[in-house]
Amino acid sequence: MLHPTESTADLLMLCREGNKAARDRLMRRFLPILRRWAHGRLPHHARSGAGTDDLVQLTLLKSIQHIDTFVPEREGAFLAYLRASFLNQMRDELRRSSRRPQGNPLEEHLGPAGPGSPLQDAVGQEALDVYEEALAQLTPLDREAVLMRLEFGYQYGEIAADLGLSSAGAARMRISRAVARLAKLIDANDLKA
């Protein structure tokens, strides 16, 4: 995932300068990662290849188009940004489809009817909301590390390289501590609720 010679930040910078080849490379790099991740986030009936791909591609394209205002320095930061964009995009689509039940096929895919996403089925929407809230309370570096590891399945070595940590072991310790802290925050937020 991490290219030895061309960092995500380099590519993003080139994209910002209008370099379309860099944009293509960025798309090629992140599409499979985001696609795999998104699979668990879409409602069951929208998780056909087409439904996921549409939204994922749209998210990536839009995110890359709007990097004028935000150039993440790390791959983890870019992933966090993509993740947030995707979730917003999905919420928008869901809202739109609830207003217009007859729409394009994607909206129908994402329509309010039918079962939820695998993640909603597994833990419930309320728990997800609590999780998001707690996640937002972590430091950016911890948040990125946790997302890279737990949600995007990156290896410790890759995360260490991206976050500038000395070794995979250092990344492992940092993530493990962040996960424990996150659990504490979830527990506390849950109690408040």
Add this chain to the structure above:
Amino acid sequence: MTSRPDYRELAQRISDGDAIDWDSIEGQLDGRRSALKLLDSIARVSAPRNPASSARRWGHLEIHEAIGAGSYGTVFRAFDPMLDRDVALKLAHGDKQRARSWVTEARRLSKVNHPNVVTVHGAEVHDGEAGIWFELLEGVTCSEWVDGNGPLQLPEFIAVADALCSALQSVHDAGLIHGDVKPDNVILTADGRPVLVDFGSATELDNANLISGSPGYLAPEVMEGKAPGPSSDLYALGLTLRFLLSGKRPDSGGAQFQPLPGAPAGLVTEIETACSPDASRRQPSAEHLRERLQRFRPRQRRPWMWVLPAAVALAGLAGWFLRPPVTVEGPVSVAVLPFVSAGNTEQDRFFADGVAEEVLNLLAGSDDLRVVARNSSFRFRAESSDTRQIGNALGAEFLVTGKVQRDGGELRVSAQLTEIRSGNRLWSEVFEATPDRIFEIQHNIAASLSRSLGVDEIKILSDRSRNLQAWQLYLEGMELWRRKGEGPVRAAIQLFEQSLEHDPNFAEAWAALGEAWIVLPRYSQVDLDQGIARGAEAARKALELDSSLAQPYLSLAALENRRGSLAEGLALLEQARARGPRHKGVLNTLSFDYGRAGWIRDATIHAELGVIVDPMEGGQYVTLGYLYLVSGEFERARETFLRAWNDLGLKAYFLWQGILAIHLLQGELDQAESWLVHRPGGGEHDYLKSVIAGLRDPAERARAVAELLRAADHNRLPLHELFDYLLLLDEPELAFERVMTGLDRGQYFLPNHIYMPMAKTLRDRPLILELADRLGLADLWRETGRLPDFCEEVRVHYDCAVLLGTAQ
């Protein structure tokens, strides 16, 4: 009672992806442990490929089912999350010392880069367990193939043998020996590639002291305790080849080798030499054996029966052009050069050319041959060039040359077939007869060639014997027609008509007459509708006489296109394709018309085939380059344009413009600016300088737009170019508006430009369908029920099918 894991331990295990038995601690979950369980669930759903999944892991790989086992280890299907691909993982049995040495050798093997040697991605030891992961090959082993289908036929055998010798040589060149060559260790992949696998016994040449391998394939000297080496690998390869040709394993019937009937004796000797018990009698190297086996390479090469089903042969051929594989064989490629004329008159030359062209046309009727189009092969004259150079330029393996001598009532035609690679003359014959028997001679030449090339005898689709005088007039007409221009085409029409007076049933002459009428308006004041109508009339007559001809359908398609019936035109083109799938005119027209319809993938396949069939025709490269450009394959587009620009010397405006578009789209603005001076015919390009300035600096965009509009208003800028540049400057609405206004004023717009990469912003809006409607494309899509490729990309924005009313 199970002890309760502390928070840190749970957090660590969640991070590591270990499986946690939550059920066993269900009753002890406090708030924080419940939160940790939530995080574990999120991790499992979000990243099912990560360690949190239940699959066993080895290093960073996730192990799935076992797919094979041997004395050295077990092979699993595994997933490499770092590279997001499935791989084969072989985990070693045995002691750690041996495992480590095995990994060392595997690392060395990873440096072997050969299409017929399995690609090793990596080798490591984790927790004392050694493993190698390599490309996952889908296919069958040679063993399975022969057991199920019998021994290989000679063409397949030679191809597999060639690949394996070459593969083994590359292993030896890397300083390794395989140590276990046998039919079970050769995979025939689904795409037809024989691949040498299982390097579990591989050792370095200078460290080869272990007896390893499969008993039946071990060389006698290794059995006696000598170190294995390239020669013992060759011995095992020899036995493998014996099995492929006879179906008999070395341990299934003694050493008696009974190859398939018909296997050349010399071939059997070569194989026996490779598996000679005396190492000193074997060939000195695998490469040496490969060269020796080449002598038995049949002239006929068919697609692999396990490789290319007939249905994908067309696409397969196109792929072959782009990525010449080592072993996947396409049809035999032949170029027929114009025959040398012994006479000095122009008529003598037309006659000699005509003989060669007729032979070419007859050969082109064979499905087993790929015959280079006349347009390309007739650019060379045998006497003036080196055959190898000609072959390379035309991408041909075999060359047909000949000589024609007319002396009063005597005709003498000699013809030869030469293999370009070796320079060997494979066939040569002289025919002598009276001139009226020329058609018989042409058939005989074509039949002899097809036999020599090992393909089925060519089919004579129609009675091609005809009136000699009619044929000579036709040949003269064709020669003039090819010169283009009003005078030659008018003269050609006269000659075709004269030819038809001699033989009113001469279908090709009617077809040529039709085509000539259709192109005449390009060069003259003749009304286009009149030309097309007369052309269509002649084409219909040609089809009445011979419905197997492709050309008349092209003429009829031109008529329908002119009438605005694009769907009808395409239906006729399909008819043409059915009759001449490799006819250069058919390929050229189909690639253009499919491209105009936005069916870019199909257009590209036909354009790629067009370049194969007619490699010297620059126009084919222009079409292909634009299709690559439209697909966003900029490097391939650039390479294609530059091939025509540099290698073929075609300094055409469209090529120049294509290259400029690549520079602009890629943000190569300095190169774009330098490229301006190469514009064919010179001319002003101030507006282009402004466009480049506008792309460099957004503050300059308004000025660039104003300049473009001014150039367009003064007719210095075609509508489609204005469209492209406005889009580049991020002015989609203006681009749309100007094109619609231009079309209303009767200005010409090349419809293909709506598919260009810069038009993406416009394609993302339903507005593009309005433009397509105005260009007649929407009707085409409705009538054919087939949407352009871009509709797949824009589904998130709108649904073409719904808006065009084609949804079911």
